[in-house]
Amino acid sequence: MSLLTEKALAASLKKLLEKKTLNKITxxxxxxxxxxxxxxxxxxxxxxxxxxxxxxxxxxxxxLSDGIDAKNWREVISDLMDGLLEEKSFVMNAYYSLNRxxxxxxxxxxxxPAISDLVRQVEGTRIISEEDxxxxxxxxxFSLVGIITEWVAGGMKPEYKEKLxxxxxxxxxxxxxxxxxxxxx
Amino acid sequence: xxxxxxxIKKLGLMKAYEFLDRNPEANLxxxxxxxxxxxxKDVLSVQRDVIRDIVTRKDGNWYNLLxxxxxxxxDDVRKTIFENMLIxxxxxxxxxxxxxxxxxxxxxPWVIALNINGSGDSRYLDFDEWDDVIEQAKALGTFMFxxxxxxxxxxxxxxxxxxxxxYECEFLMFTDGMGITxxxxxxxxxxxxxxxxxxxxxxxxxxKLAETAGILHRKKLPYCxxxxxxxxxxxxFDREEFFDKxxxxxxxxxxxxSAAPAGKDRVxxxxxxxxxxxxxxxxxxxxxxxITGGCVAGGRYYCSISATGDVEACFFYxxxxxxxxxxxxxxxxxxxxxxxxxxxxxxxxxxx
Numbered sequence: 001m002s003l004l005t006e007k008a009l010a011a012s013l014k015k016l017l018e019k020k021t022l023n024k025i026t027x028x029x030x031x032x033x034x035x036x037x038x039x040x041x042x043x044x045x046x047x048x049x050x051x052x053x054x055x056x057x058x059x060x061x062x063x064l065s066d067g068i069d070a071k072n073w074r075e076v077i078s079d080l081m082d083g084l085l086e087e088k089s090f091v092m093n094a095y096y097s098l099n100r101x102x103x104x105x106x107x108x109x110x111x112x113p114a115i116s117d118l119v120r121q122v123e124g125t126r127i128i129s130e131e132d133x134x135x136x137x138x139x140x141x142f143s144l145v146g147i148i149t150e151w152v153a154g155g156m157k158p159e160y161k162e163k164l165x166x167x168x169x170x171x172x173x174x175x176x177x178x179x180x181x182x183x184x185x
Numbered sequence: 186x187x188x189x190x191x192x193i194k195k196l197g198l199m200k201a202y203e204f205l206d207r208n209p210e211a212n213l214x215x216x217x218x219x220x221x222x223x224x225x226k227d228v229l230s231v232q233r234d235v236i237r238d239i240v241t242r243k244d245g246n247w248y249n250l251l252x253x254x255x256x257x258x259x260d261d262v263r264k265t266i267f268e269n270m271l272i273x274x275x276x277x278x279x280x281x282x283x284x285x286x287x288x289x290x291x292x293x294p295w296v297i298a299l300n301i302n303g304s305g306d307s308r309y310l311d312f313d314e315w316d317d318v319i320e321q322a323k324a325l326g327t328f329m330f331x332x333x334x335x336x337x338x339x340x341x342x343x344x345x346x347x348x349x350x351x352y353e354c355e356f357l358m359f360t361d362g363m364g365i366t367x368x369x370x371x372x373x374x375x376x377x378x379x380x381x382x383x384x385x386x387x388x389x390x391x392x393k394l395a396e397t398a399g400i401l402h403r404k405k406l407p408y409c410x411x412x413x414x415x416x417x418x419x420x421x422f423d424r425e426e427f428f429d430k431x432x433x434x435x436x437x438x439x440x441x442x443s444a445a446p447a448g449k450d451r452v453x454x455x456x457x458x459x460x461x462x463x464x465x466x467x468x469x470x471x472x473x474x475x476i477t478g479g480c481v482a483g484g485r486y487y488c489s490i491s492a493t494g495d496v497e498a499c500f501f502y503x504x505x506x507x508x509x510x511x512x513x514x515x516x517x518x519x520x521x522x523x524x525x526x527x528x529x530x531x532x533x534x535x536x537x
Contacts, residue, residue: 037312037313038312038313038316039311039312039313039342039343039346040342040346042312042316042346042347042349042350043342043345043346043349044349045349046349046350046352047350
Protein backbone atom coordinates (compact mmCIF):
# COMPACT_ATOMS: atom_id res chain seq x y z
CA MET A 1 0.00 0.00 0.00
CA SER A 2 1.33 3.43 -0.92
CA LEU A 3 -0.29 5.34 1.97
CA LEU A 4 -0.09 8.51 -0.18
CA THR A 5 -3.31 10.01 1.16
CA GLU A 6 -2.48 9.17 4.77
CA LYS A 7 0.96 10.78 4.40
CA ALA A 8 -0.50 13.91 2.77
CA LEU A 9 -3.05 14.29 5.58
CA ALA A 10 -0.29 13.78 8.16
CA ALA A 11 1.85 16.46 6.50
CA SER A 12 -1.09 18.89 6.58
CA LEU A 13 -1.67 18.23 10.27
CA LYS A 14 2.00 18.76 11.10
CA LYS A 15 1.97 22.00 9.11
CA LEU A 16 -1.13 23.26 10.98
CA LEU A 17 0.46 22.33 14.29
CA GLU A 18 3.14 24.98 13.66
CA LYS A 19 0.42 27.60 14.09
CA LYS A 20 -2.32 26.08 16.25
CA THR A 21 -2.71 23.58 19.06
CA LEU A 22 -4.14 20.16 18.31
CA ASN A 23 -7.46 20.71 20.08
CA LYS A 24 -8.11 23.78 17.88
CA ILE A 25 -7.57 21.89 14.63
CA THR A 26 -10.66 20.50 12.86
CA UNK A 27 -10.90 17.84 10.20
CA UNK A 28 -12.08 20.60 7.85
CA UNK A 29 -8.83 22.56 8.50
CA UNK A 30 -6.79 19.50 7.56
CA UNK A 31 -8.78 18.61 4.44
CA UNK A 32 -8.77 22.26 3.25
CA UNK A 33 -5.01 22.40 3.60
CA UNK A 34 -4.63 19.03 1.90
CA UNK A 35 -7.10 19.76 -0.90
CA UNK A 36 -9.31 16.71 -0.32
CA UNK A 37 -12.88 16.38 1.00
CA UNK A 38 -13.96 15.26 4.45
CA UNK A 39 -15.09 11.90 3.07
CA UNK A 40 -11.49 11.13 2.11
CA UNK A 41 -10.26 11.97 5.59
CA UNK A 42 -12.87 9.79 7.28
CA UNK A 43 -12.27 6.92 4.87
CA UNK A 44 -8.86 6.61 6.52
CA UNK A 45 -9.29 7.97 10.06
CA UNK A 46 -11.95 8.14 12.79
CA UNK A 47 -10.93 11.67 13.82
CA UNK A 48 -7.92 13.97 14.30
CA UNK A 49 -6.61 11.89 17.23
CA UNK A 50 -6.73 8.76 15.11
CA UNK A 51 -4.44 10.56 12.64
CA UNK A 52 -2.10 11.56 15.50
CA UNK A 53 -1.94 7.93 16.58
CA UNK A 54 -1.18 6.89 13.01
CA UNK A 55 1.71 9.39 12.84
CA UNK A 56 3.17 8.03 16.09
CA UNK A 57 2.84 4.47 14.82
CA UNK A 58 4.59 5.35 11.55
CA UNK A 59 7.41 7.10 13.43
CA UNK A 60 7.89 4.19 15.78
CA UNK A 61 7.81 1.66 12.98
CA UNK A 62 10.70 3.45 11.31
CA UNK A 63 12.85 2.56 14.29
CA LEU A 64 11.37 -0.71 15.40
CA SER A 65 10.67 -2.44 12.09
CA ASP A 66 14.26 -3.70 11.78
CA GLY A 67 13.79 -5.49 15.06
CA ILE A 68 15.25 -4.86 18.43
CA ASP A 69 17.58 -7.35 20.07
CA ALA A 70 19.93 -7.82 22.97
CA LYS A 71 22.75 -6.18 21.00
CA ASN A 72 21.19 -3.14 19.38
CA TRP A 73 18.56 -2.01 21.90
CA ARG A 74 20.61 1.00 23.05
CA GLU A 75 20.94 2.28 19.48
CA VAL A 76 17.25 1.72 18.74
CA ILE A 77 16.10 3.68 21.78
CA SER A 78 18.63 6.43 21.13
CA ASP A 79 17.56 6.69 17.45
CA LEU A 80 13.90 6.71 18.49
CA MET A 81 14.52 9.67 20.79
CA ASP A 82 16.49 11.47 18.07
CA GLY A 83 13.54 10.86 15.76
CA LEU A 84 11.09 12.27 18.30
CA LEU A 85 13.33 15.31 18.73
CA GLU A 86 13.18 15.98 14.99
CA GLU A 87 9.39 16.09 15.33
CA LYS A 88 9.59 18.16 18.49
CA SER A 89 6.77 20.63 17.75
CA PHE A 90 4.42 17.78 16.83
CA VAL A 91 5.29 15.68 19.88
CA MET A 92 5.10 18.60 22.30
CA ASN A 93 1.80 19.71 20.86
CA ALA A 94 0.38 16.21 21.06
CA TYR A 95 1.60 16.02 24.65
CA TYR A 96 -0.11 19.28 25.65
CA SER A 97 -3.40 18.53 23.88
CA LEU A 98 -3.75 14.90 24.84
CA ASN A 99 -2.73 14.62 28.51
CA ARG A 100 -0.05 12.47 29.94
CA UNK A 101 -2.07 9.31 30.38
CA UNK A 102 -3.19 9.22 26.74
CA UNK A 103 0.34 9.86 25.52
CA UNK A 104 1.65 7.03 27.71
CA UNK A 105 -1.03 4.73 26.35
CA UNK A 106 0.05 5.57 22.79
CA UNK A 107 3.68 4.93 23.58
CA UNK A 108 2.95 1.70 25.42
CA UNK A 109 0.98 0.40 22.46
CA UNK A 110 3.92 1.22 20.21
CA UNK A 111 6.74 0.01 22.42
CA UNK A 112 5.26 -3.15 23.88
CA PRO A 113 5.47 -5.39 20.77
CA ALA A 114 9.16 -4.53 20.26
CA ILE A 115 9.95 -5.04 23.93
CA SER A 116 8.06 -8.30 23.87
CA ASP A 117 10.35 -9.45 21.02
CA LEU A 118 13.40 -8.40 22.96
CA VAL A 119 12.34 -10.12 26.19
CA ARG A 120 11.49 -13.33 24.36
CA GLN A 121 14.93 -13.35 22.75
CA VAL A 122 16.69 -12.83 26.07
CA GLU A 123 14.50 -15.55 27.62
CA GLY A 124 16.55 -18.14 25.73
CA THR A 125 16.24 -21.60 27.25
CA ARG A 126 14.85 -20.45 30.58
CA ILE A 127 11.49 -22.01 31.49
CA ILE A 128 9.15 -19.16 32.39
CA SER A 129 5.38 -19.12 32.69
CA GLU A 130 3.54 -16.92 30.18
CA GLU A 131 2.13 -14.88 33.04
CA ASP A 132 5.57 -14.07 34.48
CA UNK A 133 6.93 -13.30 31.02
CA UNK A 134 4.07 -10.86 30.33
CA UNK A 135 4.79 -9.23 33.68
CA UNK A 136 8.46 -8.70 32.85
CA UNK A 137 7.44 -7.24 29.44
CA UNK A 138 5.08 -4.85 31.25
CA UNK A 139 7.77 -3.69 33.68
CA UNK A 140 10.28 -3.10 30.87
CA UNK A 141 7.66 -1.21 28.82
CA PHE A 142 6.69 0.99 31.77
CA SER A 143 10.30 1.98 32.45
CA LEU A 144 11.04 2.89 28.83
CA VAL A 145 7.77 4.77 28.33
CA GLY A 146 8.19 6.46 31.70
CA ILE A 147 11.67 7.74 30.81
CA ILE A 148 10.53 9.03 27.41
CA THR A 149 7.35 10.66 28.76
CA GLU A 150 9.31 12.31 31.54
CA TRP A 151 11.69 13.68 28.94
CA VAL A 152 8.81 14.99 26.79
CA ALA A 153 7.14 16.52 29.87
CA GLY A 154 10.38 18.32 30.68
CA GLY A 155 10.35 20.03 27.28
CA MET A 156 12.44 17.49 25.30
CA LYS A 157 15.82 18.96 26.26
CA PRO A 158 18.43 17.92 23.71
CA GLU A 159 21.02 17.05 26.35
CA TYR A 160 19.24 13.80 27.20
CA LYS A 161 22.05 11.66 25.74
CA GLU A 162 24.06 11.81 28.90
CA LYS A 163 21.11 10.74 31.01
CA LEU A 164 20.33 7.99 28.56
CA UNK A 165 23.86 6.61 28.84
CA UNK A 166 23.50 6.46 32.62
CA UNK A 167 20.20 4.67 32.19
CA UNK A 168 21.79 2.12 29.88
CA UNK A 169 24.48 1.38 32.47
CA UNK A 170 21.74 0.91 35.04
CA UNK A 171 19.59 -1.27 32.81
CA UNK A 172 22.34 -3.46 31.44
CA UNK A 173 21.78 -6.98 32.62
CA UNK A 174 18.56 -6.17 34.50
CA UNK A 175 16.41 -7.98 31.97
CA UNK A 176 18.48 -11.13 32.34
CA UNK A 177 18.33 -10.72 36.12
CA UNK A 178 14.56 -10.34 36.15
CA UNK A 179 14.09 -13.35 33.91
CA UNK A 180 16.46 -15.44 36.07
CA UNK A 181 14.40 -14.64 39.12
CA UNK A 182 11.09 -15.79 37.58
CA UNK A 183 12.56 -18.77 35.72
CA UNK A 184 11.60 -22.24 36.96
CA UNK A 185 15.03 -23.47 35.88
CA UNK B 186 -27.30 8.43 32.98
CA UNK B 187 -24.14 10.53 33.21
CA UNK B 188 -21.28 9.97 30.80
CA UNK B 189 -19.13 8.53 33.59
CA UNK B 190 -21.94 6.17 34.61
CA UNK B 191 -22.18 5.01 31.02
CA UNK B 192 -18.43 4.42 30.83
CA ILE B 193 -18.57 2.22 33.92
CA LYS B 194 -21.59 0.32 32.65
CA LYS B 195 -19.80 -0.24 29.34
CA LEU B 196 -16.62 -1.42 31.04
CA GLY B 197 -18.60 -3.94 33.05
CA LEU B 198 -20.42 -5.27 30.00
CA MET B 199 -17.21 -5.51 27.96
CA LYS B 200 -15.56 -7.43 30.83
CA ALA B 201 -18.46 -9.86 30.72
CA TYR B 202 -17.93 -10.20 26.97
CA GLU B 203 -14.18 -10.86 27.36
CA PHE B 204 -14.99 -13.59 29.85
CA LEU B 205 -17.50 -15.12 27.45
CA ASP B 206 -15.07 -14.78 24.54
CA ARG B 207 -12.36 -16.82 26.26
CA ASN B 208 -14.45 -19.98 26.23
CA PRO B 209 -18.05 -19.41 25.11
CA GLU B 210 -19.24 -22.97 25.64
CA ALA B 211 -18.05 -23.17 29.23
CA ASN B 212 -18.53 -19.55 30.26
CA LEU B 213 -21.99 -18.69 28.95
CA UNK B 214 -23.79 -20.80 31.59
CA UNK B 215 -21.49 -19.30 34.28
CA UNK B 216 -22.28 -15.82 33.08
CA UNK B 217 -26.00 -16.55 33.32
CA UNK B 218 -25.57 -17.88 36.89
CA UNK B 219 -23.72 -14.71 37.80
CA UNK B 220 -26.44 -12.59 36.21
CA UNK B 221 -29.09 -14.50 38.18
CA UNK B 222 -27.45 -13.69 41.52
CA UNK B 223 -26.72 -10.11 40.53
CA UNK B 224 -29.87 -8.87 38.78
CA UNK B 225 -33.40 -8.83 40.21
CA LYS B 226 -35.65 -11.61 38.92
CA ASP B 227 -37.89 -9.32 36.90
CA VAL B 228 -35.04 -7.82 34.79
CA LEU B 229 -35.06 -9.37 31.31
CA SER B 230 -36.78 -12.42 32.77
CA VAL B 231 -38.17 -13.65 29.42
CA GLN B 232 -34.84 -13.22 27.65
CA ARG B 233 -32.99 -14.97 30.47
CA ASP B 234 -35.26 -17.97 30.27
CA VAL B 235 -34.84 -18.14 26.49
CA ILE B 236 -31.03 -17.94 26.69
CA ARG B 237 -30.92 -20.44 29.57
CA ASP B 238 -32.97 -22.81 27.46
CA ILE B 239 -30.61 -22.36 24.49
CA VAL B 240 -27.41 -23.08 26.40
CA THR B 241 -28.74 -26.12 28.19
CA ARG B 242 -29.96 -27.85 25.02
CA LYS B 243 -26.63 -28.56 23.40
CA ASP B 244 -28.14 -30.42 20.45
CA GLY B 245 -30.61 -27.59 19.78
CA ASN B 246 -30.62 -25.42 16.65
CA TRP B 247 -30.06 -22.19 18.57
CA TYR B 248 -27.09 -23.58 20.44
CA ASN B 249 -25.50 -24.52 17.11
CA LEU B 250 -26.11 -21.05 15.74
CA LEU B 251 -24.66 -19.40 18.84
CA UNK B 252 -21.48 -21.48 18.84
CA UNK B 253 -21.01 -20.88 15.10
CA UNK B 254 -20.66 -17.15 15.86
CA UNK B 255 -17.30 -18.04 17.44
CA UNK B 256 -16.11 -20.47 14.77
CA UNK B 257 -17.26 -18.47 11.72
CA UNK B 258 -16.70 -14.82 12.65
CA UNK B 259 -13.52 -12.75 13.06
CA ASP B 260 -12.78 -12.06 16.76
CA ASP B 261 -12.61 -8.27 16.42
CA VAL B 262 -15.70 -8.08 14.22
CA ARG B 263 -17.70 -10.17 16.72
CA LYS B 264 -16.50 -7.95 19.56
CA THR B 265 -17.52 -4.83 17.61
CA ILE B 266 -20.98 -6.23 16.89
CA PHE B 267 -21.42 -7.00 20.58
CA GLU B 268 -20.19 -3.55 21.61
CA ASN B 269 -22.12 -1.57 18.98
CA MET B 270 -25.38 -3.49 18.80
CA LEU B 271 -25.90 -4.75 22.35
CA ILE B 272 -24.15 -2.08 24.40
CA UNK B 273 -24.23 1.13 22.31
CA UNK B 274 -27.46 0.66 20.33
CA UNK B 275 -29.41 -0.92 23.19
CA UNK B 276 -28.07 -0.86 26.74
CA UNK B 277 -26.79 2.72 26.50
CA UNK B 278 -29.02 4.13 23.75
CA UNK B 279 -32.36 2.96 25.18
CA UNK B 280 -32.35 5.27 28.24
CA UNK B 281 -31.12 8.16 26.07
CA UNK B 282 -33.83 7.54 23.45
CA UNK B 283 -36.49 7.27 26.16
CA UNK B 284 -35.44 10.59 27.64
CA UNK B 285 -35.65 12.26 24.23
CA UNK B 286 -39.02 10.64 23.47
CA UNK B 287 -40.36 12.43 26.54
CA UNK B 288 -38.49 15.65 25.93
CA UNK B 289 -39.52 16.04 22.27
CA UNK B 290 -42.84 14.20 22.49
CA UNK B 291 -42.16 12.10 19.39
CA UNK B 292 -40.84 8.70 18.34
CA UNK B 293 -37.09 8.09 18.36
CA PRO B 294 -36.36 5.16 16.04
CA TRP B 295 -33.99 2.31 16.91
CA VAL B 296 -32.80 2.18 13.30
CA ILE B 297 -32.76 4.70 10.47
CA ALA B 298 -32.38 3.64 6.84
CA LEU B 299 -30.18 5.88 4.69
CA ASN B 300 -30.71 5.71 0.92
CA ILE B 301 -27.26 6.48 -0.43
CA ASN B 302 -27.09 7.46 -4.06
CA GLY B 303 -23.61 8.87 -4.37
CA SER B 304 -22.17 12.33 -4.09
CA GLY B 305 -21.57 14.50 -7.13
CA ASP B 306 -25.23 15.05 -8.01
CA SER B 307 -26.55 17.93 -5.93
CA ARG B 308 -30.05 16.41 -5.83
CA TYR B 309 -28.72 13.66 -3.56
CA LEU B 310 -27.35 13.97 -0.04
CA ASP B 311 -23.55 13.80 0.05
CA PHE B 312 -21.15 12.48 2.69
CA ASP B 313 -21.19 15.67 4.77
CA GLU B 314 -25.00 15.76 4.83
CA TRP B 315 -25.34 12.07 5.78
CA ASP B 316 -22.65 12.58 8.39
CA ASP B 317 -24.70 15.43 9.86
CA VAL B 318 -27.88 13.28 9.90
CA ILE B 319 -26.02 10.50 11.75
CA GLU B 320 -24.60 12.99 14.28
CA GLN B 321 -28.14 14.25 14.95
CA ALA B 322 -29.43 10.68 15.26
CA LYS B 323 -26.71 9.73 17.76
CA ALA B 324 -27.59 12.74 19.90
CA LEU B 325 -31.19 11.47 20.00
CA GLY B 326 -30.22 7.86 20.86
CA THR B 327 -30.11 6.03 17.50
CA PHE B 328 -26.93 4.01 16.88
CA MET B 329 -28.15 1.53 14.26
CA PHE B 330 -28.37 2.35 10.55
CA UNK B 331 -29.47 0.57 7.41
CA UNK B 332 -27.75 1.55 4.19
CA UNK B 333 -30.07 1.20 1.23
CA UNK B 334 -30.45 2.78 -2.17
CA UNK B 335 -30.60 1.58 -5.74
CA UNK B 336 -27.24 -0.12 -5.22
CA UNK B 337 -25.19 1.39 -2.39
CA UNK B 338 -22.10 -0.59 -3.33
CA UNK B 339 -21.62 1.73 -6.30
CA UNK B 340 -20.32 4.16 -3.66
CA UNK B 341 -17.99 2.03 -1.55
CA UNK B 342 -15.77 4.92 -0.41
CA UNK B 343 -18.67 6.96 0.93
CA UNK B 344 -20.00 3.95 2.84
CA UNK B 345 -16.66 2.96 4.34
CA UNK B 346 -16.03 6.61 5.31
CA UNK B 347 -19.40 6.81 7.12
CA UNK B 348 -18.75 3.52 8.96
CA UNK B 349 -15.19 4.52 9.84
CA UNK B 350 -16.21 7.90 11.23
CA UNK B 351 -19.14 6.52 13.24
CA TYR B 352 -17.26 3.52 14.59
CA GLU B 353 -19.52 3.28 17.65
CA CYS B 354 -22.59 2.63 15.42
CA GLU B 355 -23.56 -0.54 13.57
CA PHE B 356 -24.41 -0.45 9.85
CA LEU B 357 -26.36 -3.02 7.86
CA MET B 358 -26.16 -2.57 4.09
CA PHE B 359 -28.73 -4.00 1.68
CA THR B 360 -27.04 -4.87 -1.59
CA ASP B 361 -27.39 -7.14 -4.61
CA GLY B 362 -23.96 -8.42 -3.57
CA MET B 363 -22.36 -8.02 -7.01
CA GLY B 364 -19.99 -5.30 -5.80
CA ILE B 365 -18.51 -7.34 -2.97
CA THR B 366 -14.87 -7.90 -3.85
CA UNK B 367 -11.85 -9.11 -1.88
CA UNK B 368 -10.77 -5.48 -1.46
CA UNK B 369 -14.15 -4.38 -0.17
CA UNK B 370 -14.25 -7.30 2.25
CA UNK B 371 -10.82 -6.20 3.55
CA UNK B 372 -12.22 -2.71 4.15
CA UNK B 373 -15.15 -4.29 6.02
CA UNK B 374 -12.64 -6.13 8.22
CA UNK B 375 -10.86 -2.84 8.88
CA UNK B 376 -13.95 -0.83 9.91
CA UNK B 377 -15.62 -3.88 11.58
CA UNK B 378 -19.05 -2.27 11.96
CA UNK B 379 -20.57 -3.00 8.55
CA UNK B 380 -22.66 -6.09 7.91
CA UNK B 381 -24.08 -6.85 4.47
CA UNK B 382 -27.52 -8.19 3.74
CA UNK B 383 -27.57 -9.71 0.26
CA UNK B 384 -30.91 -9.48 -1.50
CA UNK B 385 -32.03 -12.87 -2.77
CA UNK B 386 -34.98 -13.69 -4.94
CA UNK B 387 -35.46 -17.36 -4.16
CA UNK B 388 -34.74 -18.23 -7.82
CA UNK B 389 -31.73 -19.87 -9.52
CA UNK B 390 -30.31 -16.34 -9.93
CA UNK B 391 -29.30 -16.58 -6.29
CA UNK B 392 -26.19 -18.36 -7.52
CA LYS B 393 -24.46 -15.01 -7.01
CA LEU B 394 -25.11 -15.37 -3.29
CA ALA B 395 -22.85 -18.41 -3.23
CA GLU B 396 -20.00 -16.37 -4.77
CA THR B 397 -20.47 -13.44 -2.40
CA ALA B 398 -20.85 -15.82 0.52
CA GLY B 399 -17.59 -17.49 -0.49
CA ILE B 400 -15.61 -14.26 -0.10
CA LEU B 401 -17.33 -13.19 3.12
CA HIS B 402 -17.07 -16.65 4.66
CA ARG B 403 -13.34 -16.86 3.91
CA LYS B 404 -12.76 -13.46 5.51
CA LYS B 405 -14.85 -14.52 8.53
CA LEU B 406 -17.35 -11.71 8.03
CA PRO B 407 -20.96 -12.23 9.10
CA TYR B 408 -23.64 -11.70 6.47
CA CYS B 409 -27.41 -11.78 6.17
CA UNK B 410 -29.83 -12.18 3.33
CA UNK B 411 -32.94 -10.15 2.75
CA UNK B 412 -36.04 -11.38 0.97
CA UNK B 413 -38.95 -9.24 -0.17
CA UNK B 414 -42.12 -10.94 -1.31
CA UNK B 415 -45.84 -10.51 -1.76
CA UNK B 416 -48.74 -12.93 -2.03
CA UNK B 417 -47.86 -13.93 -5.62
CA UNK B 418 -44.10 -14.29 -5.27
CA UNK B 419 -44.11 -16.07 -1.93
CA UNK B 420 -43.88 -19.54 -3.54
CA UNK B 421 -40.20 -18.88 -4.21
CA PHE B 422 -39.44 -18.75 -0.47
CA ASP B 423 -42.14 -21.14 0.70
CA ARG B 424 -39.80 -24.16 0.36
CA GLU B 425 -37.66 -25.97 2.91
CA GLU B 426 -34.78 -26.17 0.41
CA PHE B 427 -34.62 -22.38 0.34
CA PHE B 428 -33.92 -22.21 4.08
CA ASP B 429 -31.46 -25.11 3.95
CA LYS B 430 -29.60 -23.44 1.10
CA UNK B 431 -29.19 -20.29 3.21
CA UNK B 432 -27.79 -22.30 6.11
CA UNK B 433 -25.47 -24.15 3.76
CA UNK B 434 -24.16 -20.77 2.57
CA UNK B 435 -23.33 -19.75 6.14
CA UNK B 436 -26.10 -17.17 6.50
CA UNK B 437 -26.75 -16.32 10.17
CA UNK B 438 -29.71 -13.99 9.80
CA UNK B 439 -32.48 -13.88 7.24
CA UNK B 440 -34.56 -10.70 6.98
CA UNK B 441 -38.03 -10.86 5.47
CA UNK B 442 -40.09 -7.98 4.16
CA SER B 443 -43.52 -9.26 3.41
CA ALA B 444 -46.27 -7.56 1.48
CA ALA B 445 -48.50 -10.63 1.71
CA PRO B 446 -51.62 -10.04 3.79
CA ALA B 447 -51.79 -11.62 7.23
CA GLY B 448 -53.40 -15.04 7.15
CA LYS B 449 -52.24 -15.63 3.56
CA ASP B 450 -48.52 -15.50 4.31
CA ARG B 451 -47.28 -19.10 3.99
CA VAL B 452 -43.61 -18.06 4.25
CA UNK B 453 -44.29 -16.64 7.68
CA UNK B 454 -45.81 -19.92 8.83
CA UNK B 455 -42.59 -21.63 7.77
CA UNK B 456 -40.46 -19.01 9.55
CA UNK B 457 -42.29 -19.65 12.80
CA UNK B 458 -41.92 -23.42 12.40
CA UNK B 459 -38.19 -23.31 11.50
CA UNK B 460 -37.35 -21.09 14.45
CA UNK B 461 -37.76 -24.21 16.53
CA UNK B 462 -35.68 -26.39 14.20
CA UNK B 463 -33.06 -24.68 12.07
CA UNK B 464 -29.80 -22.91 13.00
CA UNK B 465 -30.69 -19.61 11.37
CA UNK B 466 -32.19 -16.49 12.83
CA UNK B 467 -35.14 -14.96 11.01
CA UNK B 468 -36.84 -11.62 11.39
CA UNK B 469 -39.97 -10.70 9.53
CA UNK B 470 -40.21 -6.94 9.75
CA UNK B 471 -43.87 -6.82 8.83
CA UNK B 472 -45.26 -9.93 10.51
CA UNK B 473 -43.34 -10.19 13.76
CA UNK B 474 -45.53 -7.53 15.33
CA UNK B 475 -46.27 -9.80 18.31
CA ILE B 476 -42.56 -9.59 19.20
CA THR B 477 -42.12 -5.90 18.42
CA GLY B 478 -45.50 -4.88 19.86
CA GLY B 479 -47.10 -3.58 16.69
CA CYS B 480 -46.02 -1.87 13.50
CA VAL B 481 -42.35 -0.77 13.57
CA ALA B 482 -42.77 2.08 11.06
CA GLY B 483 -43.15 5.82 11.55
CA GLY B 484 -40.09 6.05 13.75
CA ARG B 485 -41.44 3.68 16.40
CA TYR B 486 -38.46 1.44 15.66
CA TYR B 487 -37.74 2.38 12.11
CA CYS B 488 -37.82 5.20 9.58
CA SER B 489 -36.18 5.82 6.27
CA ILE B 490 -34.51 8.80 4.62
CA SER B 491 -34.57 8.95 0.82
CA ALA B 492 -31.58 9.85 -1.35
CA THR B 493 -32.95 13.39 -1.63
CA GLY B 494 -33.49 13.73 2.13
CA ASP B 495 -37.22 13.02 2.48
CA VAL B 496 -38.00 11.35 5.79
CA GLU B 497 -40.36 8.43 5.21
CA ALA B 498 -42.31 6.26 7.62
CA CYS B 499 -41.90 2.84 6.00
CA PHE B 500 -40.44 1.16 2.92
CA PHE B 501 -43.95 0.21 1.81
CA TYR B 502 -45.27 3.68 2.48
CA UNK B 503 -43.11 6.23 0.67
CA UNK B 504 -45.02 9.31 1.75
CA UNK B 505 -43.18 12.19 3.40
CA UNK B 506 -43.88 15.67 4.72
CA UNK B 507 -40.36 16.67 5.79
CA UNK B 508 -36.84 16.84 4.44
CA UNK B 509 -33.60 16.79 6.43
CA UNK B 510 -32.26 19.61 4.27
CA UNK B 511 -35.02 21.91 5.51
CA UNK B 512 -35.49 20.75 9.09
CA UNK B 513 -33.53 19.11 11.86
CA UNK B 514 -34.02 15.37 12.23
CA UNK B 515 -36.05 15.77 15.41
CA UNK B 516 -38.33 18.30 13.69
CA UNK B 517 -38.93 15.74 10.94
CA UNK B 518 -39.84 13.14 13.58
CA UNK B 519 -42.27 15.67 15.10
CA UNK B 520 -43.99 16.28 11.74
CA UNK B 521 -47.75 15.50 11.42
CA UNK B 522 -47.03 12.34 9.39
CA UNK B 523 -44.81 10.88 12.09
CA UNK B 524 -46.99 12.06 14.96
CA UNK B 525 -49.79 9.89 13.55
CA UNK B 526 -47.61 6.87 14.30
CA UNK B 527 -46.68 8.28 17.68
CA UNK B 528 -50.20 9.07 18.84
CA UNK B 529 -52.01 5.91 17.83
CA UNK B 530 -51.42 2.39 16.65
CA UNK B 531 -51.48 2.92 12.89
CA UNK B 532 -52.68 -0.10 10.98
CA UNK B 533 -50.13 -1.49 8.54
CA UNK B 534 -50.62 -0.07 5.03
CA UNK B 535 -50.53 -3.63 3.68
CA UNK B 536 -53.51 -4.71 5.72
CA UNK B 537 -55.76 -1.78 4.98
